[in-house]
Amino acid sequence: MIFQNSLAFAQQLDAQDELKHYREEFIFPQHEGKNVIYFTGNSLGLQPKRTKKFVDEVMNDWANHAVEGHFYAERPWWDYHERFAKPLSKIVGAKSSEVTVMNTLTVNLHLLMVSFYRPTSKRYKIICEEKAFPSDQYMFQSQVNFHGYKAEDAIVEIKRREGENNIRLEDILTKIDEVGDELALVLFGGVNYYTGQVFDMKTITEAGHKAGAVVGFDLAHAAGNIKLELHDWNVDFAAWCSYKYMNSGPGNASGCFVHEKHHFNNDLPRFAGWWGHNKERRFKMEPSFDPVHGADGWQISNLPILSLAPYLAAVEMFDEVGMDNLISKRNQITAYLEFILREIDKQVNSTFEIITPTNQEERACQLSVFFHGEGRPLFDYLMKNGVITDWREPNVIRFAPVPFYCSYEDMYRFGQILKQGILS
Ligand SMILES: *Cc1c(COP(=O)(O)O)cnc(C)c1O
Numbered sequence: 001m002i003f004q005n006s007l008a009f010a011q012q013l014d015a016q017d018e019l020k021h022y023r024e025e026f027i028f029p030q031h032e033g034k035n036v037i038y039f040t041g042n043s044l045g046l047q048p049k050r051t052k053k054f055v056d057e058v059m060n061d062w063a064n065h066a067v068e069g070h071f072y073a074e075r076p077w078w079d080y081h082e083r084f085a086k087p088l089s090k091i092v093g094a095k096s097s098e099v100t101v102m103n104t105l106t107v108n109l110h111l112l113m114v115s116f117y118r119p120t121s122k123r124y125k126i127i128c129e130e131k132a133f134p135s136d137q138y139m140f141q142s143q144v145n146f147h148g149y150k151a152e153d154a155i156v157e158i159k160r161r162e163g164e165n166n167i168r169l170e171d172i173l174t175k176i177d178e179v180g181d182e183l184a185l186v187l188f189g190g191v192n193y194y195t196g197q198v199f200d201m202k203t204i205t206e207a208g209h210k211a212g213a214v215v216g217f218d219l220a221h222a223a224g225n226i227k228l229e230l231h232d233w234n235v236d237f238a239a240w241c242s243y244k245y246m247n248s249g250p251g252n253a254s255g256c257f258v259h260e261k262h263h264f265n266n267d268l269p270r271f272a273g274w275w276g277h278n279k280e281r282r283f284k285m286e287p288s289f290d291p292v293h294g295a296d297g298w299q300i301s302n303l304p305i306l307s308l309a310p311y312l313a314a315v316e317m318f319d320e321v322g323m324d325n326l327i328s329k330r331n332q333i334t335a336y337l338e339f340i341l342r343e344i345d346k347q348v349n350s351t352f353e354i355i356t357p358t359n360q361e362e363r364a365c366q367l368s369v370f371f372h373g374e375g376r377p378l379f380d381y382l383m384k385n386g387v388i389t390d391w392r393e394p395n396v397i398r399f400a401p402v403p404f405y406c407s408y409e410d411m412y413r414f415g416q417i418l419k420q421g422i423l424s
Contacts, residue, residue: 001332003339010412013336019321019329019403025049026247026405031386037410037417039389041402042193042221042366045247047310048317054309075312077305079279081296083312084255087319091246092219092238093229094257097294101308102275102301105220105241105254106135109187110143111298112237112256115268116214117185119147119154123212125179127186129167130157133193136218140187165355165370166197166362169204176207183213190222190238194392196356196366198226202233209234220244223255224318226364227327230257237262245365245402246318248311253304258295266291273300321404329403330365336408337367337401340415348422350374355396366400368392374422381421387414 003009014020026046028035038046061073070078085096092099102108117126124147126140144154156179158172176186186208191198201217208215216237222228224245230238238257242248262268270291274282276299278290291297318326338354345352353370357363371378375395382389382397389397401411 003336005340005343005412005415007409007412010336010408013332013408017329017408019325020407022317022321023405023407025317028405029388034386037387037414038406039387039399039401039414041247041405042225042244042398042400043390044243044250045245045314045402046405047249048247048313050317051249051310051313054313055306058305058309077303080305080308080312081299081303084308084315087315088255091224091228091315091318091323092240092255092257093227093233094231095260097263097296098231098260099255099257100295100299101242101253101255101311102299102303103254104251105218105239106139108239108254108256109136109139109216109218111271111300112216112239112258113139113143113185113187115258115262115270115298116216116237117143117147117187118269119144119149119184123182123184124149125154125156125182125184127156127158127172127176127179127183127188127208127213129188129192129199130159131192131194132157132189133218133220136187136189165195166357167192167199169200172199172204173207176204176211176213180211183208183211186213186215188217190217190219190228191226191364191366193221194396194398195368196221196363196398198222198357198362198364201235202229205233205235221366222364224323224326225330227323231259234261235259242311242314246311247314247404249307253307253311256295256298258298260294263293263295263297270298271300275299275302317404326403330401331360333401333403333406333408333411334363334365334367335360337399337411337414340411341367341369341418344415344419344422348419350422365402366398368396368398371395371397378418378421381424382417385417385421387417 061069065072084101088099089096140155141151205215214236219238219240223240243252272289276297351372355370356367379391
């Protein structure tokens with residue numbers, strides 16, 4: 001499609017947008033009486049209007065039923081989490097038994113590493129991406145230290161080539177091959193949080209397995225954003241947070257995937273708790289642990305229902321819309337944002353650089369822009385003028401035009417504000 005940098009054209013795209021009424025389903029912060037232009041759904045998704053109903057329901061059930069709410073609530077609490085299995089499995093491309101909700105993201109990755117990072121004196125190395133999200137880096141370091149290895153030796157980071165912004169798949173594959181029989185685990189992001197680069201998880205998983213390693217993914221920026229086929233790709237395990245693209249609220253519960261091939265392996269070590277115990281016998285309070293044969297078997301505690309309520313509201317919305325529809329709009333609105341950025345760049349003779357891959361297969365709903373020479377004051381200008389973005393050192397602003405609630409008109413209006421910001 002040939003895009004135009006005009007209000008009329010943007011409004012025409014909005015009029016044709018099949019998801020346009022979903023914008024009304026979200027609550028936008030206001031700036032001078034108007035909705036802000038919200039680009040930070042990759043950090044904290046907006047609140048859906050229906051979420052409050054889900055939370056109120058739990059509050060009312062708690063008030064009216066107290067402990068009996070476990071069984072007599074509108075949605076009983078004892079199996080509340082089971083309502084996630086179907087819709088979540090569609091979002092990440094899994095079987096219902098392969099997904100669960102619990103804890104928070106880094107906690108879950110640690111717990112999954114208890115099962116899936118089992119180093120031996122010969123095979124103990126972890127392959128990950130250079131400049132992974134800091135929490136992941138601390139996790140890798142503390143895990144290898146916990147097992148008695150040195151981070152410098154045991155953690156192998158795949159680096160970008162000199163002068164390049166993104167990691168090449170061929171470099172990942174070569175390194176996996178090289179580390180070979182010393183490789184215990186490949187644990188990569190699905191989408192890099194800084195550049196927005198999408199990794200080829202299918203190929204990485206194949207290569208990791210060929211080297212005899214376990215393969216897992218941190219899907220913080222991937223869940224609810226890209227097409228995932230975790231089961232078919234034969235990924236061993238994965239986890240994601242729900243507060244970014246999944247709109248479940250600040251710091252909210254995580255989701256996990258454990259491939260079915262591991263469900264009956266009772267030799268896998270894990271940190272156990274009563275909620276991972278055989279459901280039929282959970283309340284018999286037996287002394288020995290008999291894990292559920294599924295991702296639920298990794299649960300430890302009974303679930304925080306007040307956290308799950310907004311997550312369930314969010315997951316229902318994904319189920320209504322479907323990932324394929326979200327992804328078609330995502331591709332078009334991201335392409336439109338890219339067009340607007342390039343138009344403004346030409347008009348103001350600026351020199352900013354989009355460091356996210358231009359190839360649609362390698363990017364999703366985020367453009368990271370390196371502002372040579374502009375930087376921080378420009379970011380402050382945008383924020384003051386109702387454009388909510390986020391700043392990353394040294395000079396990068398990330399823009400995520402989330403298809404659920406961003407409009408094409410937002411992209412156009414943003415372009416005008418950006419232009420004024422650079423010229424001012
Ligand atoms: C957002 C994010 C996290 C956050 O971890 P929490 O445990 O939810 O605080 C971790 N890893 C990646 C890659 C992220 O993008």
